[in-house]
Amino acid sequence: MGPVAAQGSTTVRPSQSTTYTVTAKGPGGSAHVSAQVTITSAPPQAAVQKPSQEDISSDQQQMRGLDEQIQEIKSDSLRMSAELSQLEEKLLYPSGTQVAIFVEIAKGDTMRLDAVRLQIDGQLVAHYIYSAKELQALRKGGVQRIYVGNVATGDHKLDVLVDGKLEGGADFSRTGQFTFRKEVKPRLVGLTLAGPRSGNTPITLGDW
């Protein structure tokens, strides 16, 4: 390194392991002291290499462009779906004969609904087994359209069978018999189900 000042400090940046020897010379003679500096390779700390800014913006632009086209096709699909379901209703369930049956769970009820079976005038029209997701949706206040069909105007008998489980895991089963009247306009029938421990009527036919 060459001569240095008698007092103070100096910085060294060796690229490999190096032994430094300090020699001090004075009127009284000279002295030597050695110090070894060992260099070990440090592991890289940099984060995962990111794509360049150009790549990001080009990818993002492409993604945004696609996203806009996807939103457009979603809008179109919703419009088509609405038109198709109206067409389906007109063709298959004209208002003069249409009956739709809905199922909901009484507010705050904790029963586990397993299945619902419906008979209209003695004919089985629906037998639905619930998934955990569907049950959750019902518990949150959603209403399921369990059946849409056609009946003649006049009075009809509706038999409802509900299977479920109580909180403790015990099975329960409830039945209900109702009469509903079909007029010229579409008939909506709402069934509210409640567990045996709720204190509510197990099956209630709502007037909609």
Place this chain on the structure above:
Amino acid sequence: MRATRQLIGLVLVLGLAARPATCGDLKDLYFGEALYHAYQGQYFDALQRLDTELAQYHVLDEPKLDTLHYHINDAEFSVGDFELDYRMHQRAGRAIKAVLEGAVDEAVRNEAAFRLARIHFQKGQLDDALQALARIKGTVPEEIKGDLEFLQANVYMATGQPGEAVKVLSQLRSNERLAGFVAYNLSIALLQDGRTQEAIEQLDKAGQLPADDPATLAIRDKSNLVLGTMLFESGNFERARQSLDRVHLEGPFSNQALLRAGWAEASALQYDRALVPWNILVGREPTDAAVQEVILAVPHAYASLKLHGRAALLYGRALELFSNQIERVDASIRSIREGQFLNALIREESREDETWVIRLRNLPDAPETYYLMELMASHDFQTALHNYLDLEDLRSRFIAWKTSLDAFDDIIRLRGQNYEPLLPEVDAQFRELDSRIRLRLEQRKHLAERLQAILIAPRPGYLATAEEQIAGERSALIEKRLGNSNDPESLALRQRAVRLRGALTWRLETEYNDRLTAAYVHLNELKAPLDALTRQYDAFVGTRQAATHSYVGYDVQIARLRERVGDALQRVDMLIARQGHMIETVAINQLEARRERLAVQQTAARFGVADSYDRAARAPSDAGGQ
């Protein structure tokens, strides 16, 4: 500060997820049905149902009589939420704007403005978000107050007004549900406002908040990680270590925290202490970037402690691990190029719960997804992925719709075949019956009018029986024939005829009231059969019209729909291909970046092995000690 900046960029939208509109007691079954679909994540069905309901509601003459009227604000709000959830940002907010423009009370308008601002914020339209927030004046519903202020602060931060955000967040700290997010965001706002020391103190507080739910725990860990990183970068290794030590060992930030805690020690030349967190981390999932970094950091620490033999051994293991990982990454890239990644993504069974991305690796032929976890967790990738899945869903729907349209054609054709031969005869019979019915109805009407007329001007003759009418007519005829003849026989006959007329008149006059009452009773008795006849008539007309409507007039609509569905199917196929390619490209880019990084680490490990063996050879006492 680079690491800190990378860490803090994620928190703005946390805590602002839209919650479904609460509906209280349900009055409208179709709104309930829309919620049923939405609660299951079936936003397409929810939107389709609710759009239809709202469209019908808005054209009603008296919407107040409709059951949706009870939920109309919730319904308009929900449409916006569902559109956001279905990633239709362009449409989201339109229904809410309708509420804002409508005649609603202050609290509802303010909630609408809040929801609109939230949508604009999530769409990145910050000026619009600010404008929507500026419309909020007066009463704000209690349940959204905290969310509103949190949103305001986030918008201020996103628009480069951290000072304003600090003001809002400082007085919001009491809100329990948002406490963790508020405390964290306040520190970030302070940091952005240049108040670093206050930010550090705030992060320190945020990092020690009580937490019992995973979200609050995660944000607390994040606070500690950010604080630790900041302190580490400013050279305050001891405080950095304390902060990093507070990060929960099982949380999502634990790997980063362990890594940085080790570096904090190593930077203070405390290599033996650095090895404590690093040795925990080194045994974790080897595809994690922090674990891979520590696999090199551990032998480096041993080398720094002059334990070169152990360092050489660990560098050797690192070399092997990096080589294996490079092979896995190469295999994954190949697998993605072969389409296995997209195939795995669209498998129904793989999406049944929230951890499906993690479970992908258990599926046969699925590529290595560990390396993609970070990518897959990113918002852009999630949007792209969900869009891809939405497109697949739309494709299935279009195919089902095409089948339905074919079935409708069949139904119409069969109905036509059934009705067309029957209807002419039915119509002929009906025409005959129709004329008879009309005649009877006309007769009844005529009788009713007559009765009404004789109430005003009594006409007893109108109530004569048929026999009496004949008798009256005959006596009048006899009188006419007798003329004015005065012969005795004619005179006797005329007197008899006059008596007969008098008797008839007497009967009609004296029985008039009874006969009038009886006539009314009879006319009323006619009402029931005529009403039944009218009902039957109407029912027949309805059924007859329904018969025609069941197969006539659909051709154009079905043809048009078929064309639109066909076009949409082509578009969706093209979009699926492009979106899929985009996802694959992004995934491959990510894997290639990781591969490059692994290659650098492999080189470092190779050098480390050589260097450590060299040093171990020069210091045999150390090697002997291992």
